[in-house]
Amino acid sequence: MNFTNQFMPNTKKTKMIKGRDIVVVGLAAMDSRIGSNVINLAHEYARHNRVLYVNYPLDRFTLWRDRKDPLIIKRKNIMKGKDPKVVKVKDNFWNLYPDTVLESISQLKVDWLFDILNKINNKRQAKEINETLEMLGFKDVIIFNDTDMFRSLNLKELINAKTFVYYTRDNMVAVDFWKAQGIRIEAQIMAKADVVVANSTYLADLARKFNPHSYYVGQGCDLSLFDKKLIKEAPADIKDIKGPIIGYIGVLFNLRLDINILVYLAKQRPDWSIVLVGPEDEAFAASELHQLKNVHFLGSKKMEELPAYLNSFDVALNPQLLNEVTIGNYPRKIDEYLAMGKPTVATKTEGMSVFADYTYLAENKEGYLELVQKALDENTPELEVKREKLARSHTWEANANEIFRYVEFIENENK
Numbered sequence: 001m002n003f004t005n006q007f008m009p010n011t012k013k014t015k016m017i018k019g020r021d022i023v024v025v026g027l028a029a030m031d032s033r034i035g036s037n038v039i040n041l042a043h044e045y046a047r048h049n050r051v052l053y054v055n056y057p058l059d060r061f062t063l064w065r066d067r068k069d070p071l072i073i074k075r076k077n078i079m080k081g082k083d084p085k086v087v088k089v090k091d092n093f094w095n096l097y098p099d100t101v102l103e104s105i106s107q108l109k110v111d112w113l114f115d116i117l118n119k120i121n122n123k124r125q126a127k128e129i130n131e132t133l134e135m136l137g138f139k140d141v142i143i144f145n146d147t148d149m150f151r152s153l154n155l156k157e158l159i160n161a162k163t164f165v166y167y168t169r170d171n172m173v174a175v176d177f178w179k180a181q182g183i184r185i186e187a188q189i190m191a192k193a194d195v196v197v198a199n200s201t202y203l204a205d206l207a208r209k210f211n212p213h214s215y216y217v218g219q220g221c222d223l224s225l226f227d228k229k230l231i232k233e234a235p236a237d238i239k240d241i242k243g244p245i246i247g248y249i250g251v252l253f254n255l256r257l258d259i260n261i262l263v264y265l266a267k268q269r270p271d272w273s274i275v276l277v278g279p280e281d282e283a284f285a286a287s288e289l290h291q292l293k294n295v296h297f298l299g300s301k302k303m304e305e306l307p308a309y310l311n312s313f314d315v316a317l318n319p320q321l322l323n324e325v326t327i328g329n330y331p332r333k334i335d336e337y338l339a340m341g342k343p344t345v346a347t348k349t350e351g352m353s354v355f356a357d358y359t360y361l362a363e364n365k366e367g368y369l370e371l372v373q374k375a376l377d378e379n380t381p382e383l384e385v386k387r388e389k390l391a392r393s394h395t396w397e398a399n400a401n402e403i404f405r406y407v408e409f410i411e412n413e414n415k
Helices: 037-045 060-065 070-079 111-136 182-192 201-207 259-268 303-311 332-339 350-355 365-378 381-392 396-413
Strands: 021-026 050-054 086-090 093-096 142-146 163-168 195-198 214-216 245-249 273-277 295-299 315-318 344-347 360-362
Touching: 021 037, 021 111, 037 050, 037 142, 037 396, 050 111, 060 070, 093 111, 163 182, 163 201, 163 396, 195 201, 195 396, 201 214, 201 350, 245 303, 259 273, 259 365, 273 303, 303 332, 315 332, 315 365, 332 344, 332 350, 332 381, 344 350, 344 365, 360 365
Parallel strands: 021 050, 021 142, 050 093, 142 163, 163 195, 195 214, 245 273, 245 315, 273 295, 315 344, 344 360
Antiparallel strands: 086 093
């Protein structure tokens, strides 16, 4: 049973937070090669507040393992004083590249030893942040922590912040990498937080086991590229594929996607073309899908190219595997699909509940077969407009405002 709405405070009359100083920490550096929710949110916060975005400090193992990576070389130059460690991104927005080095402890299974070394790591990171806060004149700081459960466990007290917000957007402790210490430490950091915010109702419910002030705040998405009016023509490698086209866009990883569903659809309906756009892992590369004539792997594409491929789909898919990693996550691709008006069939998960009135949710491969046909049969221009309207309501501004509502509620409660 989902209790999220039952425990939500009435925050609708509170004003949005403006003119505050916010420190953002997390698992993604600003110069990351892939996008991240926290980077989008930080830009949104900086519209009305001062923001310091802290890139995670490097640990000794990463420095050695990735020593030839240009991003690591860039960090080494900063450590040597060749490049500035604090960069102004835009008005009200700074990016800190810490030049300290942390101990590599994430896989330590001895709790007491992990705790000692993690406290050292926390102090090293906090020292860098405190020096930068003093330089910038930040006061009464709000910490927004994007799942940085280890390095920032003690950050609130170490930088004397006013409010600590922990953001959960994936069930990280279901992934093997995080299990050694993550199950124990994430419970601690959630309990310490003033408020926990989640991008799915499922994750909010999990967090509430450790902190009663845990709330669902939705998800933002930049959909400016996903506009049918911007599409001039179909890409060359899809325009001659026979319809109807049943397609998927995204990373093709066996951890998250059910290969069997795709094989089943292709075999049951040889008159459908199954089109897969994105990089594939070894499991997909070795799968039976490559032997089926009506399955088309189009490979990786640039972000700006994706809407044109999506525009050629008759039905869009998200055939997620149902496991601890995927059950509660918010699949951002659904917003992209709906923004283009596409009828969408996805695996029924708790995280998909917010899309229940706008998508077709399947529980097994047979359900996928039935619902794809239903999606083809029922699609209308009116339904396309309805889907687009929902997706475009999921802005980063709306997401940030929802987070700020709970921050202000908690700060008023703590007065």
